[in-house]
Amino acid sequence: MSRRARPEPEFRLKRIPGRRYWHIVWSERRRSKKVSTGEEDWTEARAWMSGWLRQRNALPGPKARTVTQVLDGYLEERRLAGVLAYQRLVEATKPLKRHFGAMVPDEITPASIARYDRARGHLSPWTLRKEKQTLRAALRWGERAGWYRQAPEVPLGPMPPPRDRWLDTGERQRLIDGARAPHVRTxxxxxxxxxxxxxxxxxxxxxAVDFDTGLLTYVDPDRPETKKRRATIPMPNVVREELLRARVLAQTTYVIEWNGKPVKDIRQAFARACQQAGLVGVTPHVMRHTCASMLAMKGRPLDEIADFLTISPATVYRIYRKFKPDYLRDAAAALDESAPCGALIREQESNSAEK
Structure with a gap:
């Protein structure tokens, strides 16, 4: 006697208490199952479910690869290549999988990217741009791997404005004082x-710290070279004094260590120091921005700042030229020279006479 065919599960959208997004729920083999659509709007969730159902019912084959499969393949290729920021890459793919994972690459359109922008609108523009760059890189990798003929276009949108947050003298001192642990202060x-x-x-x-020559080298010979260049720079006195103090306490070969082990992630400790200092919106990258701003305000040449921070002169010029004391002074002086002599005084006298 032949077995009776199992009925197709009934799929429906449901709001699960305590969850932000609509979920697809169904029952299969006497078990309740669900999957998040990554959408807060019911209409968008319905569209996502339609694509998910099409992919679920599709026959497996090279043309039916999902975006999740493409992202996983790209991650594996990056892992084997030994990229340094692999874990950050993994984190960037998680929301992409929630939103696009059930789609096939051909279903990614400017409209679907716009929906993603709205769903992730709570993020900073730079974080959102990084996620879309990851999606674009993965889709292009899938094309090179021969998984499909042409990768869809992923619009990144306009470049976000540069971050202008930097720390003044008082804020810098408060941040240093807010570091309770020695390794955080260093x-x-x-x-x-x-x-x-x-x-x-x-x-x-x-x-890499040479107290005799006073040079500090940010290079790890055991790691492959990346686009993020590293610098060999003279140590400012404040850095030299801090490193001499830290050297006495050292238990490992790493400068930043805690409990006899190198520190892998300092985000929480840094956040506590910022909280203790009463600083809001400060990340480790703000310190780099502060260093460049201080050099510019001290009148150092932009090429010198670029070499010190190992960034391109074009980037330094675009972001930090406004901090130079003489920025646009020549332009203002040229306007003064073009004004008729005593024009402002004559205008003021004329206005007084009319009154």
């Missing part, structure tokens, strides 16, 4: 007065 001083990136500071080891 991290902050290195960030403020060498302008190094967070990863470079956490990867700094004592053999």
């Amino acid at each position: 991290f902050i001083i290195l960030g403020l007065y060498t302008g190094a990136r967070k990863g470079a500071i956490l990867g700094l080891q004592w053999p």
Whole structure:
């Protein structure tokens, strides 16, 4: 006797208490199942469910690869390549999988990207742009891998304005004083007065600190070179004094250590220091921005700032030229020279006579 065919599950959208997004719920083999649509709007959730159902019912094959499969393939390729920011890449793909995962690449359109922008509108523009860059890179990788003929276009939108947050003298001192643990204080001083990136500071080891020559080298020879360049720079006195103090307490080869182990992630400790200092909207990258701003305000040439921070001169010119004391002074002086001599005084006298 042949078995009776199982009926197709009944799929429906449901708001689950305590959850932000609409979920697809159904019962299969006497078990309740659900999957998040990643959408708050019912209409958008319904559209997402339609694509998800089409993919669920599709026959497996090279043309039926989902965006989730493409993202996973891209992540594996990046992992094997030994990229340094692999974990951040993994985090960036999580919301992409929730929103686009059930789709096939051909279903990604400017309209679906616009829906993603609305769903992730609570993020900073830079974070949202990074997520879409990850999606675009993964889709282009799938094209190169021969999984489909052409990757869909992923509009990134206009470049967000540069972050203008930087710390003045009082804020810098409060941040240093807010560091309760020695390794956090060392991290902050290195960030403020060498302008190094967070990863470079956490990867700094004592053999790269030369007290005799006064040079500090942000290079890890055991890691592959990336687009994020590392610097060899003279140590400011405040950095030298801090490193001499930290060297006495060192238990490992890493400059930033805690309990005899190198520090892998300092976000929470840094956030506590900011809270203690009463600072809002400050991240480790703000210290790098502060260092560049201080150099510009001291009148250092932009090329010199670029070399010190190992960033392109074009980036320094675009972001930091406004901090230079003489910025646009020549333009203002040229206007003064073009004005008729005594024109302002004559205008004021004329106005007084009319009164």
